[in-house]
Amino acid sequence: MDLRLHSSLTQVLPIEDISQVGYARRTAQRVAEELGFDATDCGRVALVVTEVASNILKHASNGELHLRVLPGAVAGLEVIAIDRGQGFDVHDCMTDGFSTRGTQGIGLGSMLRQAQVFDVHSDARGSVVLTRFYPRTAAVKDLRLGITQHSLHDDPACGDAWALAIKGQQVSILMIDGLGHGPEAESAAKAGATAFNREPFADPTVLLDEIHHDMRGTRGGAVALARFDSARDGLSFIGIGNIGATLISEDKNRGLASHPGIVGLQYRKIPAVDYAHCTGQLLIMYSDGLQSRWNLRDYPGLMFRHPAVIAAVLHRDYCRGRDDVTVLVIALETLDD
Structure with missing residues (x-):
């Protein structure tokens, strides 16, 4: 593997009210389009961003989404949801359809299938949910x-x-x-x-x-x-x-x-x-x-x-x-x- 990576600022999208959920979805979808994602892949991004941003409001009242372009032979998009809420039970939330506050309830397990890379950490200090997306037809080895x-x-x-x-x-x-x-x-x-x-x-x-x-x-x-x-x-x-x-x-x-x-x-x-x-x-x-x-x-x-x-x-x-x-x-x- 030969690769060169260079500095780039993390794009921060505050999630403090419901209007910012739509803005976050449109922003992430636009970045995906600029990377050459097709309609289906952009839809995967939009679905997950909507869910994680909504969850921030419902469970932590406010937080942020961090967006980064992942350069390489095949470019990707990283979306990280960050909050300071009371955390959640990761095992329960991995179940499809699980929802405590009326979100779409697609579950973290479904997010795992929508994104090529998924991980989460949650405790009493807050939660961080990572998703990385690439065109679904691409064979990409994740760089840890x-x-x-x-x-x-x-x-x-x-x-x-x-x-x-x-x-x-x-x-x-x-x-x-x-x-x-x-x-x-x-x-x-x-x-x-x-x-x-x-x-x-x-x-x-x-x-x-x-x-x-x-x-x-x-x-x-x-x-x-x-x-x-x-x-x-x-x-x-x-x-x-x-x-x-x-x-x-x-x-x-x-x-x-x-x-x-x-x-x-x-x-x-x-x-x-x-x-x-x-x-x-x-x-x-x-x-x-x-x-x-x-x-x-x-x-x-x-x-x-x-x-x-x-x-x-x-x-x-x-x-x-x-x-x-x-x-x-x-x-x-x-x-x-």
Whole structure:
């Protein structure tokens, strides 16, 4: 599998009154049409979006839908419903026709059949329901990657940037947090992303130096690079500044240390650190728009959910609300060649 992914802001649709349900349905359907979905596939999207948005109003009074285009050989659409309600019994709601408040009652089980990818987490803090749609005729292998990216106050300029490249058995990941926020922070982050995208599989120390060179003359920023090689079951990490990164397995967490400095201005050159036996673990990277005091073990079962669900929960509960914020969660798995 060879793939290149780049930054894009998450589209947020507030769900606070009944009129916004129709708007959400039309918006998601329009995105699906732009991706080339036919009438039947657009209908699947519309049905599920209507149901999950209605459920937010009826069970939590308000919440959000997050929309992302999923690039690749076949483009897809991701829809995540997020609320802070009292949660629900996932087992009961998987039954077709189950409805407690008079919605269509198509049930989570039916949503699972409408969407190619489906997952859900619900507890006393709220619920997150993930659906991913592709044209039904396409054979698509889901990439177990979750990303949520938001600019401060919905500014069209975002000072965070991320990029991901897959080549054979290797995954290379970049995250940048340009100093501050707004257009100048965005320019700094974009300059670094351009350097990464020229040769994402270069030696991480050399690549960081190239990023530093391209970010000169900008505000600079924090930068983290992660390289996972499933063939050798290892991950290399190098970070400058306040990008957080953690490896999570069933029995332990490993924080990945970043060092002081500002890429583009001044930092002390350091080697990448290697971490062994990473296959099957989660890698979570995040800009400092997210608080660092979270612990997935406070959410029973969450670490076994889809990475997109994990990213959405962390953003919902730990966003500082005073800076751009990006959360990237990836399951480190053996890749198909």
